[in-house]
Amino acid sequence: xxxxGVVYETLVVSDCERDSLQFECYRCxxxxxxxxxxxxxxxxQRKLFFIPHEAEIPFALLSGLLPIAKSSLGEFxxxxxx
Numbered sequence: 756x757x758x759x760g761v762v763y764e765t766l767v768v769s770d771c772e773r774d775s776l777q778f779e780c781y782r783c784x785x786x787x788x789x790x791x792x793x794x795x796x797x798x799x800q801r802k803l804f805f806i807p808h809e810a811e812i813p814f815a816l817l818s819g820l821l822p823i824a825k826s827s828l829g830e831f832x833x834x835x836x837x
Contacts (some may be wrong), residue, residue: 758816762826764788765820767827780816780822782809791816794824798832 756763762783769776776796781788790808798802803825 756819758819759813761813763791763820764826765823770795772796776828778820778827780820780824785814794821794828796828796831803832811827 764781764783766779766781767776771781773795773799776798778794780791780793782791784791790807791812792805792807795804795806796802805821
């Protein structure tokens with residue numbers, strides 16, 4: 756995705772160490788990728804957290820990707836049914 760002339764890439768990844776699911780946004784600079792922000796879903800807390808990795812993040816990037824992040828991370832997992 757390109758916003759304001761900058762190419763960004765997103766990933767949805769599982770993090771066993773933090774017991775979470777993450778939506779990560781990277782700024783693409785040639786072959787290099789730099790983490791801009793992540794949205795983390797913690798099922799045990801039933802919360803989403805926004806974690807910035809840059810001091811300044813374009814509003815256009817956030818307004819475009821935050822709804823996608825929420826949708827991509829899906830509903831909280833409820834393991835109480837087991």
